[in-house]
């Protein structure tokens with residue numbers, strides 16, 4: 001369980017995130033939506049401590065991660081992997097080495113600096129690449145790959161951290177619809193098969209509806225919607241994006257009109273049930 005309590009973040013006089021309370025049970029796939037400037041990236045960056053909270057606490061499995069320091073902070077950042085819109089790979093390094101860099105927090109710094117990786121680590125990286133269906137690119141420079149392939153390399157690198165949570169900040173915003181679908185499918189599969197919690201900022205409503213069992217809508221630093229895709233009505237969307245932003249929210253690359261498979265995914269191994277008092281608690285499938 002990730003518990004965000006009364007969290008705010010200010011930049012000078014600007015309040016980017018304003019008194020947010022969210023509980024995310026292990027294994028959930030959550031989409032965060034909202035207009036540009038709503039505070040989505042700031043929230044993700046506070047979770048993995050790229051930036052600090054101004055107020056409030058973030059707890060994971062009962063531990064206050066918002067105040068960790070030193071090794072404990074590095075351990076948290078290993079448990080909480082992050083991928084970005086611009087992939088953040090090392091362009092003139094081959095794909096497999098990029099992926100192995102995901103082990104940095106697990107190992108001796110000098111060996112990492114010299115980029116000496118064990119056979120086990122090389123195997124693990126190859127398996128991660130196979131899993132994402134791009135093992136054939138292992139020896140290519142990262143910069144020679146397509147955007148969709150690069151994002152899959154970034155996901156493979158994140159998996160090398162053996163994270164408990166995977167944060168994704170607009171992971172498909174730079175991709176065409178086909179690659180966007182491949183990347184979202186990969187995130188959904190990792191969530192389903194490994195039970196890794198996935199929290200992703202998304203620009204388009206349809207993507208959030210298709211892939212996420214829970215959607216959190218932000219506006220001006222606050223949570224203004226928290227519910228299932230079904231509960232996210234056009235009225236709520238209008239409130240989130242404003243009448244003028246609604247068309248934009250529906251019309252970006254990955255929409256139900258451009259994507260054949262844009263029907264809500266069904267989780268294969270488990271499903272989420274809404275239990276009174278503990279919204280979005282996890283429930284096992286009946287035998």
Ligand SMILES: Nc1ncnc2c1ncn2[C@@H]1O[C@H](COP(=O)(O)OP(=O)(O)OP(=O)(O)O)[C@@H](O)[C@H]1O
Nearest residue numbers: 011014015016034035036037038039040041042043
């Ligand atoms: N380092 C910073 N210094 C000053 N202001 C910042 C900083 N980071 C974010 N902000 C401000 O905080 C607010 C929220 O920004 P944030 O990047 O979290 O929004 P967002 O929802 O991710 O937007 P987008 O959809 O454009 O990525 C914005 O007004 C932004 O200008």
Ligand SMILES: [Mg+2]
Nearest residue numbers: 040041042201
């Ligand atoms: Mg952002």
